[in-house]
Amino acid sequence: QKEVEQDPGPLSVPEGAIVSLNCTYSNSAFQYFMWYRQYSRKGPELLMYTYSSGNKEDGRFTAQVDKSSKYISLFIRDSQPSDSATYLCAFAGGTSYGKLTFGQGTILTVHP
Amino acid sequence: NAGVTQTPKFQVLKTGQSMTLQCAQDMNHNSMYWYRQDPGMGLRLIYYSASEGTTDKGEVPNGYNVSRLNKREFSLRLESAAPSQTSVYFCASSESGGAETQYFGPGTRLLVL
Numbered sequence: 001q002k003e004v005e006q007d008p009g010p011l012s013v014p015e016g017a018i019v020s021l022n023c024t025y026s027n028s029a030f031q032y033f034m035w036y037r038q039y040s041r042k043g044p045e046l047l048m049y050t051y052s053s054g055n056k057e058d059g060r061f062t063a064q065v066d067k068s069s070k071y072i073s074l075f076i077r078d079s080q081p082s083d084s085a086t087y088l089c090a091f092a093g094g095t096s097y098g099k100l101t102f103g104q105g106t107i108l109t110v111h112p
Numbered sequence: 113n114a115g116v117t118q119t120p121k122f123q124v125l126k127t128g129q130s131m132t133l134q135c136a137q138d139m140n141h142n143s144m145y146w147y148r149q150d151p152g153m154g155l156r157l158i159y160y161s162a163s164e165g166t167t168d169k170g171e172v173p174n175g176y177n178v179s180r181l182n183k184r185e186f187s188l189r190l191e192s193a194a195p196s197q198t199s200v201y202f203c204a205s206s207e208s209g210g211a212e213t214q215y216f217g218p219g220t221r222l223l224v225l
Contacts (some may be wrong), residue, residue, distance in 0.1 A: 008152060043116070043202050043216030044155070088154060099145075099170065100214060102154040 003027050006089055006103030015112050019076040023089035023103045026070060030101075031093030033065050035074045038086045038105070047087070048074065079110045114138055116217035118203050124223045125193045133188040133220050135203030143206045144186035145170075145214065146178060148199040155202065161186055193224045 006023045013019055021035075032051045036044035048063040050056045056063045062075040076083055089103040119134045137144065142163045147155040157170030159178040167178050175197060177189045186205075190197055200221050204214040 004154075006154070041219070043204075043218050045216065046213045049213065099157055099160060100155075102156075104152055104154040 001026055003101055004089065004091060004103045007106055008104050010107040010109060012109045012111065013079055015079060015081060015110055017079050017110070019074075019079050019083070019108060019110075021074040021076075021087050021089075021106050021108070023072050024070055025072070025091055025101075027091070027093075027101070028070070029093050030091040032091065033063070033072050034090040034092075034100070035061075035063060036088040036090055036102075038088060040085070044088055081110050081112055084109045116203055116205055116215055118201075118217040118220050120220060121218070122221045122223075124225065125190075126225050127194060129193050130189070130191050131193065131222075132190075133201055133203075133222075134185070135187065135217060136185045137203075137205040137215070138184065139205060139207075139215065140183070141205035141215075142183070142208050144180065145204040145206075146176075146186070146188045147202045147204065148172065148197075149202060149219075150199050158188065158201075190222075193222075195224045198222060198224045 004025050035048040037047045038044040050063050053065050053067045060077045064073040086105040086107050088105045090100045092100050116137045145160040146158040149155050156172050158176050161167045161180040164183045179187045200219045202219050203217045206214045
């Protein structure tokens with residue numbers, strides 16, 4: 001079983017849609033949960049960071065963590081064409097402290 | 113601030129050739145990392161350096177060597193390139209090697225024929 005599972009998509013939505021991106025994980029030692037965004041031919045950049053169960057909002061983005069189900073989500077409200085990118089979930093904690101374990105990435109396209 | 117820079121941007125090698133990928137950061141970060149990214153595989157850690165003078169293997173270290181030249185620079189060397197090393201390579205840095213933000217460079221696209 002992979003430590004992290006992420007649906008690679010691709011996901012195509014119309015502008016203004018609500019987007020839901022998800023990852024599941026199996027390592028109970030993970031304590032830190034991140035979402036990175038990667039535009040085409042660029043390096044990833046941190047979008048959201050959380051370390052507790054529950055929701056964290058930042059503008060149109062909401063990160064949700066459910067530690068009991070080992071499941072994290074990223075919601076994008078009022079999606080824009082500029083949100084078109086690959087979204088990678090990432091995890092840290094336990095013996096892998098300081099090293100990130102990434103999901104496969106979900107390719108998102110928001111069309112006008 | 114340039115952040116994390118990588119050279120070259122793109123390289124084509126023949127099987128068996130060697131090359132070094134260069135990475136430098138100007139954020140005074142202690143920790144640096146090398147990842148490779150392949151379709152459907154996400155980012156996989158090759159090697160990391162928690163602080164100047166230390167290096168450790170990551171998930172996929174075979175076929176690679178690294179050098180932490182100083183606090184700013186961390187290089188990745190392929191001694192004898194193989195087609196399986198065709199990938200996009202990313203260097204990253206973070207402040208102290210904890211579970212904090214990692215800052216990524218723009219990547220090096222490597223094609224091994």
